[in-house]
Amino acid sequence: MMRWWGWGEDGHDEPLPPGAQALLRAEVGELGPRRDHVALDDVALPEARLPAELRERLVAIVGAEHLRDDRITRVRHAAGRGYADLVRLRAGTLAGAPDAVAFPASAEQVAALLRACSEARVAVVPFGGGTSVVGGVEPLRGDCAAVLTLSLARLDKLVAVDAASLTATFEAGMLGPALEDALREHGLTLGHFPQSFEHSTVGGWVATRSAGQASTGYGRIDALVVGLRAVTPSGEIATRTLPASAAGPSLRELLVGSEGALGVIVEVTLRVRPRPAVRRYEAFSLPSFEAGADAFRALVQAGAAPDVSRLSDEQETRVSLALAGGDTLQAKALRGYLSARGHARPCLSICGWEGASEHDVRARRTAAVRVLRAHGAVALGTGIGGAWEHGRYHAPYLRDELLAHGVLVETLETAATWSGLGALYDAVGAAIDGALRERGTAPVVWCHVSHLYRAGASLYFTFAARQQEGAELEQWHAAKAAANDAIVAHGGTLSHHHAIGRDHAAWLPGEVGPLGVALLRAAKATLDPVGVMNPGKLLDPAPLPGAPAA
CATH class of the missing domain: 3.30.43.10 (Uridine Diphospho-n-acetylenolpyruvylglucosamine Reductase, domain 2)
Known part of the structure; x- marks a missing residue:
């Protein structure tokens, strides 16, 4: 169980590195004195x-x-x-x-x-x-x-493993580490590793259409669901565990991503894989975010994308190097080396391959590196890649530390087709920046591509600014609303993997249309006729904290 006031468990917090403190002072102003949570x-x-x-x-x-x-x-x-x-x-x-x-x-x-x-x-x-x-x-x-x-x-048990079909059935309350431990005994893995992996559950993943950090290779959770069991106020729905079906619209798809608004997912059957024997994570530098996106598009459309495919923009690369100790001799030498290679404002990429053998991983890596180099990539080796893998779940602890120093730090994610990705990236970044500057709290905004598809990719934004004391929630709402408006206007999705919840519900009609909302409400009326399931989420939104009075 997580600590009541923040992320995760005690013992994982670290002070901000000097390089990160210097960057924040330059971008958002002096950090405030440390403020601990109330008792x-x-x-x-x-x-x-x-x-x-x-x-x-x-x-x-x-x-x-x-x-x-x-x-x-x-x-x-x-x-x-x-x-x-x-x-x-x-x-x-x-x-x-x-x-x-x-x-x-x-x-x-x-x-x-x-x-x-x-x-x-x-x-x-x-x-x-x-x-x-x-x-x-x-x-x-x-x-x-x-x-x-x-x-x-x-409800936290592994129910069954079907080794012949490569499926496993879990109760919905099973946490990520327990799930992988249980599968390890059978030589299997799910391969679903969201940043919340240590503290989130299989039912939560399915209810929110989660994506893991290796979903480019393993697939999002919705692609891994082959059957589920849900309990609603009107009764139980259990979809059959089948590889495919043409028996009408998919009830499974209706329940995946339903966020508890229709009922409670209690059991899920998922596709699993043999546990990989070899993992290789390494870093590359791309000369620009645009060049990196072109490289990633070429990779996925050629069938050569790594299982983990992550591309940071110039700003996120700068922030990441600062957090890793940007003033060290090693960091300065890296910046000098990249500048000499034409990467004055580098974009860091993390690529991860997992496979049954060294030969398999080597072959896939060779194919990917050929594409990356054709787009100007410079290989940086496994040191940075291994460091990313080691710290892949740590960022939320850093957010707690920033909050203690009076820093607003928030994330949001979206996705679009390759043809619209650049315009969406520009629009969302500008919307966040503009909304916060209007309040006198200039932000730093950064972004990365985290999941690849043949037709497009996701964008994961993070932004930080000095908190507007006494109006922290109003400040947050202004940035959130501006970003959501930009996403809808530029054809992105309101959520690639965080779900709709309360925060995005008011914008859902802009994505699915009035008739789409009416269809979802009809399903809710059938399964939850009194309307007791998770009010204010997904449908019929409640006003957000910090929103101006109607």
């Missing part, structure tokens, strides 16, 4: 309002020890880990909290809980690892009498 006892919690009669019924379903409303449990389940969540958690000013948290141990208990809450008109928020960065697990009541968070932590 748990100082977090303002609303009084629990779960009706007594419903409480008795829920206790009868899961047992008294598995229905909790103590302070730490309510706070731990009161928010995800987006920027707005962390600002409120650290300040102790939560907008709300679940009235209770239930921990069912089976799909049957989940069904009984949903029936009871639907009859009592109490909202239900499914909760996996709590890592949502788009408000996806915020305990909103909507027009319900109370809100129950439904934790899937006890």
Whole structure:
């Protein structure tokens, strides 16, 4: 379980390197004095309002020890880990909290809980690892009498492995490390490694259409789902585990990405692979972001893309080098070497290959390097690539450290076709920059390509600025709204892998159209007729924190 006020677990935090501090001072101004989070006892919690009669019924379903409303449990389940969540958690000013948290141990208990809450008109928020960065697990009541968070932590088992079909079935509450440990005993891997891997669950991945850092090679989670079981207030839906089907529109596709708004995913069958024997991660420099994008397009369209294919723009490369110790002799020598090779403003690329043998990895690498060099790439070896692999889950801890120094730091991601990628990149970056400069808090904005497709790629933006003291959420909302407006206007998707949640819901009609929203609402009306499932997310958005009054 993550610490209640921030990301992950204690013992992984590190002070900002001097190079990073110097870069931030130059870009956003002096860092503020360190401000720690409030004590748990100082977090303002609303009084629990779960009706007594419903409480008795829920206790009868899961047992008294598995229905909790103590302070730490309510706070731990009161928010995800987006920027707005962390600002409120650290300040102790939560907008709300679940009235209770239930921990069912089976799909049957989940069904009984949903029936009871639907009859009592109490909202239900499914909760996996709590890592949502788009408000996806915020305990909103909507027009319900109370809100129950439904934790899937006890549904955490590997159910079955079909070695002949290369599939495995998992309960939805299984965390990433436990999933890989269980598959390792069978010589298998899922290969799904989002940045939240250590603290997120298989059900959360499927409910949000997650993408892992090696998804260019292994596939996004939606490409790996071959069957699932979901419990809704109206009953259970179990899709058959089949390699393919033409039996009408896919119910599986309707439930994948449904974000708990239709029901609770309790079990998933996924494609798995033999565990790779060889992994090779290395770095390359490209002369510009445009040249790097052209190289990546050529790689994926030639069928030669590495399993991990990551390209940082010039600004992200500069930030990454600063975080790695930009003032060291080694870093200065690297910059001098690249400048001499014509890379005055280099773009760092991380490429990773995984395979059954050295021969397999070497052959795939050779094909990819041939394309990269044709686009001006300079090989930087395995040192930087290995360092990236070692620290691939560390960035959220850095965000906590920046927040402690009064720095707004947020991420957002989108995707577009290759023909529209450049315009989308320019528009979103300019929108974020403009919105924050208007508030007197000039930002630094950086971006990377993280996933490749034959038709296009994703863009993952990060931005940092000095917090606008006393208006932290209004500042964040201004940047978020400007970015979403730019994404919709330039034909991108509102989310490539973070999902819609609360943060993007108001913009969903701009992507799927009014009739598309009506179709989703019709599905919700069938599966959740009372409207208790995860109110304010995906559909019928609740106002965002920091949004101007209507």
